[in-house]
Amino acid sequence: MNVLTSVAEVSWFILLVAAGVAALVGYLYSHFKFYARSWFFPVVLAVFPALALAVSGGLLGGYTLKLWLYFAVAEAVIAAFFRYAVKGRHTVPYLLLAPAFAGLALLLVYPFVFEIYLSFHDLKLTTIMMWKNTGELPFVGLDQFVKVFTTSPLSETTFWELLLRTLVWTFSNVFFHVLGGFILALMLNNQIRFKGLYRTLLVIPWAMPQVVAVLAMRGEFHFTNGFVNIAITKLIDKLPFLAALGLAPVQWLSDYPLLTCTLINIWLGIPFMMVVILGGLQSISSSYYDAADIDGASYFQKLRFITLPLVRPVMMPAVTLGTVWTFNNINVIYLVTGQAGGTEQADILVSALYKAAFTYNRYSYSAAFALVVFAMLFFFSVFYLKSFDAAKDER
Amino acid sequence: MATVQFKKIVKRFGDNLVLNGVDVEIQDHEFVVIVGPSGCGKTTLLRMLAGLEEISDGEIFIDKLLVNELHPSKREIAMVFQDYALYPHMTVEENMNFALRLRKLPRAEIASRVAEASNILQLNKFLKRMPKQLSGGQRQRVAIGRAIVRKPKVFLFDEPLSNLDAKLREEMRVEIAKLYQRLNATILYVTHDQVEAMTLAGRIVIMNHGIVQQVGSPIEVYRKPVNLFVAGFIGSPTMNFVPGRLTVKDGTAIFSSEHLSLPVPAFVLPQKEALEGREVVLGIRPDDVLVERPGGEKCSGRIDGVLEVCELLGHRENLYLKVGGQRLLATVEAFFNRSPGSAVGLCFNYRNMHVFDKATERRISE
Numbered sequence: 001m002n003v004l005t006s007v008a009e010v011s012w013f014i015l016l017v018a019a020g021v022a023a024l025v026g027y028l029y030s031h032f033k034f035y036a037r038s039w040f041f042p043v044v045l046a047v048f049p050a051l052a053l054a055v056s057g058g059l060l061g062g063y064t065l066k067l068w069l070y071f072a073v074a075e076a077v078i079a080a081f082f083r084y085a086v087k088g089r090h091t092v093p094y095l096l097l098a099p100a101f102a103g104l105a106l107l108l109v110y111p112f113v114f115e116i117y118l119s120f121h122d123l124k125l126t127t128i129m130m131w132k133n134t135g136e137l138p139f140v141g142l143d144q145f146v147k148v149f150t151t152s153p154l155s156e157t158t159f160w161e162l163l164l165r166t167l168v169w170t171f172s173n174v175f176f177h178v179l180g181g182f183i184l185a186l187m188l189n190n191q192i193r194f195k196g197l198y199r200t201l202l203v204i205p206w207a208m209p210q211v212v213a214v215l216a217m218r219g220e221f222h223f224t225n226g227f228v229n230i231a232i233t234k235l236i237d238k239l240p241f242l243a244a245l246g247l248a249p250v251q252w253l254s255d256y257p258l259l260t261c262t263l264i265n266i267w268l269g270i271p272f273m274m275v276v277i278l279g280g281l282q283s284i285s286s287s288y289y290d291a292a293d294i295d296g297a298s299y300f301q302k303l304r305f306i307t308l309p310l311v312r313p314v315m316m317p318a319v320t321l322g323t324v325w326t327f328n329n330i331n332v333i334y335l336v337t338g339q340a341g342g343t344e345q346a347d348i349l350v351s352a353l354y355k356a357a358f359t360y361n362r363y364s365y366s367a368a369f370a371l372v373v374f375a376m377l378f379f380f381s382v383f384y385l386k387s388f389d390a391a392k393d394e395r
Numbered sequence: 396m397a398t399v400q401f402k403k404i405v406k407r408f409g410d411n412l413v414l415n416g417v418d419v420e421i422q423d424h425e426f427v428v429i430v431g432p433s434g435c436g437k438t439t440l441l442r443m444l445a446g447l448e449e450i451s452d453g454e455i456f457i458d459k460l461l462v463n464e465l466h467p468s469k470r471e472i473a474m475v476f477q478d479y480a481l482y483p484h485m486t487v488e489e490n491m492n493f494a495l496r497l498r499k500l501p502r503a504e505i506a507s508r509v510a511e512a513s514n515i516l517q518l519n520k521f522l523k524r525m526p527k528q529l530s531g532g533q534r535q536r537v538a539i540g541r542a543i544v545r546k547p548k549v550f551l552f553d554e555p556l557s558n559l560d561a562k563l564r565e566e567m568r569v570e571i572a573k574l575y576q577r578l579n580a581t582i583l584y585v586t587h588d589q590v591e592a593m594t595l596a597g598r599i600v601i602m603n604h605g606i607v608q609q610v611g612s613p614i615e616v617y618r619k620p621v622n623l624f625v626a627g628f629i630g631s632p633t634m635n636f637v638p639g640r641l642t643v644k645d646g647t648a649i650f651s652s653e654h655l656s657l658p659v660p661a662f663v664l665p666q667k668e669a670l671e672g673r674e675v676v677l678g679i680r681p682d683d684v685l686v687e688r689p690g691g692e693k694c695s696g697r698i699d700g701v702l703e704v705c706e707l708l709g710h711r712e713n714l715y716l717k718v719g720g721q722r723l724l725a726t727v728e729a730f731f732n733r734s735p736g737s738a739v740g741l742c743f744n745y746r747n748m749h750v751f752d753k754a755t756e757r758r759i760s761e
Binding site: 285287288290291292293294295296297301305306309310 | 442445446447466467468469472473474476477478480482483484493494497498541545
């Protein structure tokens with residue numbers, strides 16, 4: 001019987017998905033087919049928002065005027081798009097893109113719009129019940145954005161301290177990622193034995209799930225049982241004068257949490273840079289090096305005048321990506337310091353944001369905070385890619 | 396300027412013998428072209444001279460100085476690469492003065508050398524451009540300019556024209572010839588194109604399978620190829636080869652193959668060695684197959700053939716003939732007014748006929 005129930009459930013699910021796809025296709029088909037008719041706008045505006053309201057109302061258990069209004073506005077935008085931009089062309093491509101687009105709209109566009117909505121209202125522990133009961137939130141305008149810069153997301157660290165710390169964190173990480181990746185790539189680009197083996201071993205930190213890698217490394221920084229302190233102890237045993245110089249086991253996790261996070265994240269980030277840079281190195285034609293040899297360039301001159309400029313086009317996008325990833329890296333910080341008894345000394349903007357939202361329950365404040373972080377990264381990326389494009393055109 | 400000497404040069408890649416005892420001497424101010432089919436080791440030889448390839452055995456001298464262990468930059472050579480190897484991120488000017496900047500020459504000196512080279516090569520307009528913005532021929536000129544500014548003892552050209560289209564290649568060939576007249580430098584030029592070799596060279600070095608086959612002036616290698624390979628490689632269209640056997644009758648050598656038979660006079664093949672029964676290959680260039688023309692005294696008697704195909708080239712015409720089962724190519728003045736399939740009479744010009752031993756492939760005629 002259990003089997004039958006499962007089969008029925010699966011069939012029901014498949015039917016549901018099929019119905020969803022059919023509804024999507026029918027919806028799009030009507031827009032492709034009738035976009036030019038005079039009755040197009042009145043009919044679609046009458047039919048589709050009402051249908052959507054019926055379905056979502058049935059699911060959520062309420063039919064509000066506001067919800068209908070949202071659907072009507074969305075439908076008006078879509079209908080106008082089909083009438084004035086698509087004009088019945090490219091039917092098949094749009095149909096094929098539609099499922100992905102619907103998924104994106106659900107997973108990206110909706111949360112983003114909701115985040116903007118939250119950032120202009122005031123959702124926090126004291127207003128959340130009101131929101132649940134009435135569906136209304138007090139509108140506060142730009143208040144939340146002012147608060148982002150004036151109040152602290154955490155108990156002891158201010159926004160500006162966090163920003164500075166984040167910049168230091170991002171810069172030091174990306175710097176060592178590129179440096180380490182570059183050195184390893186240069187070494188792997190030589191004719192050496194067991195090259196494939198080294199490459200595989202070096203890529204492991206990157207290939208492992210980040211949570212596992214970080215937790216494993218966190219264990220290695222434990223005061224008594226971690227590899228790092230054990231190594232230091234053994235070293236002092238062998239070379240006692242090091243102890244005289246002040247070398248001793250370190251309380252990594254409580255005394256230097258940000259340094260520990262940085263070390264772990266550097267270890268995690270080097271393989272990606274190495275792979276990217278190695279690809280760049282291998283695409284440089286060896287005749288440039290022949291020419292430079294004849295021109296009399298030394299190893300470092302070749303590195304500076306040929307390798308670096310020619311690897312730059314591959315490296316720049318990777319550095320941009322790496323910067324955004326590091327700036328946004330909550331995994332390492334949270335997993336190393338965020339658990340019970342954790343410290344705030346290692347928090348960067350995004351991990352503070354997480355704590356503000358889910359430890360201190362300041363949802364609207366966090367939404368505004370996230371938008372500020374997003375804006376920073378957005379402008380950074382645009383600026384970076386623009387300047388990179390300019391450099392490329394020059395060539 | 397300088398002399399270059401290769402002494403018993405050997406190059407091995409693992410078990411693969413690429414060069415097997417190359418001995419060549421290049422005089423001061425000489426334009427030497429190394430020519431051969433791909434894989435014959437000519438580029439490897441050039442790269443060994445440049446110092447880009449290790450020398451397995453043998454010695455290389457530049458100006459009587461042993462350079463085997465010398466770093467490329469210390470050999471005072473300049474090389475023009477097949478793919479130009481212009482640094483893509485530097486302007487034409489930066490490309491040309493890179494070596495001089497590395498040597499930390501005074502600024503004025505660098506500027507004057509670049510100006511001089513760009514005048515010679517008419518590159519003045521392009522100095523601030525990037526290599527990407529230049530055409531193939533212009534890039535080639537920049538690559539040559541980069542060599543000139545260094546005032547090297549020897550210029551090395553590694554198939555410099557093979558990336559250009561046919562028309563541009565002809566233009567650049569003339570440019571290089573002019574450049575040589577102007578610079579009067581020692582030039583070593585590698586190519587697989589025998590036309591480039593014939594037109595540019597003062598002396599040609601013909602290589603095959605890592606061995607020097609013949610060294611000589613263009614006219615020497617054309618008129619007196621030492622073996623079958625050189626005979627087939629030099630000259631266009633390719634020489635006709637007719638395999639057969641010699642017999643001696645009444646003191647005259649007679650060449651006979653399955654399809655044709657003709658006497659070989661003593662001024663072509665002196666009877667120094669035993670010729671009776673010797674397996675040979677007769678070589679005759681298409682120009683020396685005379686079709687429907689009275690031969691005269693230094694030609695063979697009339698041979699009957701059939702015209703298979705005519706190819707009109709403009710001023711000349713290629714005739715594909717068949718004598719029995721033997722195919723022959725003849726080039727004649729245009730227009731040869733016969734339709735394919737018609738019978739024609741032809742004869743061989745003895746003055747330019749070659750006889751090669753079939754077993755050794757070496758030339759045995761005068």
